Amino acid sequence: MKILVLNGPNLNLLGSREPAVYGHATLADVEALCAAAAAERGAEVECRQSNHEGVLIDWVQAAGVAHRAGQLAGIVFNPGAYSHTSVALHDAIKGSGVPVIETHISNVHAREAFRHHSYISPAAAGIVVGFGIDGYVLAIDGLLRKARAAP
Ligand code: DQA
Numbered sequence: 001m002k003i004l005v006l007n008g009p010n011l012n013l014l015g016s017r018e019p020a021v022y023g024h025a026t027l028a029d030v031e032a033l034c035a036a037a038a039a040e041r042g043a044e045v046e047c048r049q050s051n052h053e054g055v056l057i058d059w060v061q062a063a064g065v066a067h068r069a070g071q072l073a074g075i076v077f078n079p080g081a082y083s084h085t086s087v088a089l090h091d092a093i094k095g096s097g098v099p100v101i102e103t104h105i106s107n108v109h110a111r112e113a114f115r116h117h118s119y120i121s122p123a124a125a126g127i128v129v130g131f132g133i134d135g136y137v138l139a140i141d142g143l144l145r146k147a148r149a150a151p
Helices: 027-040 055-068 082-085 087-096 134-149
Strands: 002-007 043-048 074-078 100-104 126-129
Touching: 002 027, 002 055, 002 134, 027 043, 027 134, 055 074, 055 087, 074 134, 100 134, 126 134
Parallel strands: 002 043, 002 074, 074 100, 100 126
Antiparallel strands: none
16 A cells, blocks of 8 residues: 655755744654654555645646556645645645645644635545644554545
8 A cells, every 4th residue: 555745845844944833853754754654554655745836736646547546545745835825736636536634744723824724625535733743644544544444
């Protein structure tokens, strides 16, 4: 069982970016955590990060093809600030049909008002918010549980 872990804009700066909000772990640490969490659950991850909306859209569309072919359980996706702006990513998730667990390191609802709305949430199969980088582990677990429960 394979999972795609996608990180959007500015998440390449984890570790040095606003550590009071996002912690001290780097993106490499997050990706290692995801790989270990997946392996413990008999799955594997492929991890990617992009600062570019169109690249993320291309990856979501390709994930839809892989999901339909039975090769991918779904995506653990932290779309960063695109969560709050991107109708195009919403449409890509809906259009591709790939299960997405939207994941945010911080509790976006306890922050600025512009972070309270997500275009991704209505298209997501589940949402994990505010658990720090452990949220990625919770999202992997939730996605696998959903995939394994599916008929
Ligand atoms: C974030 C929250 C977003 O509001 C922000 O733009 C990010 C990171 C999080 O993981 O908490 O880039 O997605």
